[in-house]
Amino acid sequence: MRALLEARGLRLAFGGVKAADGIDLDVMEHEFLAIIGPNGAGKTTFINMTTGYLKPQGGTITYSGAEITGRRPRDIVRRGVARSFQLPQLFSEHTVEENAALAIASREGIWSPFAPLLRPAWRQEARELLDRFGLLPVAGQRADALNEGTRKLADIAMAVALKPRLLLMDEPTSGVAAAEKMGIVETLVRVLRDARVTAVFVEHDMDVVERFADRVAVWSQGRIAALGPPAQVLADPAVQRDVIGIERPAAGVAHA
Template sequence: MSASDHRRAEAAGDPDRPREATRAPLLSARGLRLAFGGVKAADGIDLDVMPGEFLAIIGPNGAGKTTFINMTTGYLRPQAGSIDYDGQPILGLSPRAIVKRGIGRSFQLPQLFSEHTVLENAALAIAAHAGLWSPLTPLLRPRYREEAMALLDRFGLAPLAEARADALNEGARKLADIAMAAALQPRLLLMDEPTSGVAATEKMGIVETLVRVLRDTGVTAVFVEHDMEVVERFADRVAVWSQGRIAALGPPEQVLNDPAVLRDVIGIEPAHHA
């Protein structure tokens, strides 16, 4: 089901997708501020992420999009503000502690063990979730191998299980990186440019796969994205970052037709937008 289908189902009163007003946010950021010298990477960010939604973050380079992800996942600490996850504050926690709370992350550059196979990478991610840090060979005994293969199969990566990570094309590497994050069984997954560097012919298929898997497993997602076709097709809401602030927030059909967004983010004059 596409994002627009989900929005229509919610508007129609689908009991499986209650209206946002009846739900508490899964993630809530308030008053986030962070400056690097004279550059304001976060200048009063207020944002709620609702359970089950796919929220796209768009904006020009340097607008503070990745900074928000870094603050949420414990890699940066804001100079002011708060971040609550599932009703509990998470500022000051380490990245590892935040992962244990249920927040996963994939990076703009895939974080894979390049000298190991895709299957070995999956086994290591599963072991990390279980708190098991043993030599690699014992991890591939039948129990862990079966769980890792099931994970790869959900993401369409089973045919590449025995391939080394450094032999994958960029699309497969991105999908494998997200699969590793999913192995940690997060409730919230933050993805930094999941289609960056992916061939145009592969892009939609990859996003369709990851959206299907995440929706099927009930994972809420926030993703930074530059491809407006991906945003329009798969996001439930879009947040526009500009100079450390949220300049616009709403459903794709509203935000992506905002004259200021068209001009300043997408780079076309509103009069020329079809």
């Protein structure tokens, strides 16, 4: 398995806060890599640098053998890197199907808000995409009428409409009801694996991480504190204490 994305020595500070302090990371082709860590550790900063929303002050990012450091988001998308956001970025006044058609049109370099809605081929592709995500029953609903879990799936479907090789997702289950989480992640993992899309996702739900990640990277104060298979990383006492919130008793301390 080869690296699809390579980050070397990434550095970025906001004032005195180091959001990236020498990040080195390889994302392997076709893997699902989970990024975990406390709030403010630099997880979203890494996604923003990778997708062109922030420019690192040092270091390089290479995708599929070509350096993409500091390139514009639209250019990075054209190269095959897409993202979804913690807050879904949907056109609220449009239906789910129309949102999908708009995403397909942007992939083709069309940015008019009306042209995609008039092309039957794009509407058909949009419906086929929504069907893969189980969203066809809500294709005719406005985006602002969806519950949070469905909005998250729709947002990720929009990213998949761009036909990426690499998808970065910022907290895909945040705000989603506990009863919906596993079903939503199962759906998106199935679709992404079928399409052979490599995925990086920031996640706070350790059950999701343990079940769906191939590897886990732990962020701490702008650095990678641990990296490896979920079973190994999540069993690390420092990860359990600092990320998961489990405090192990000191040796020799008795408990009733």
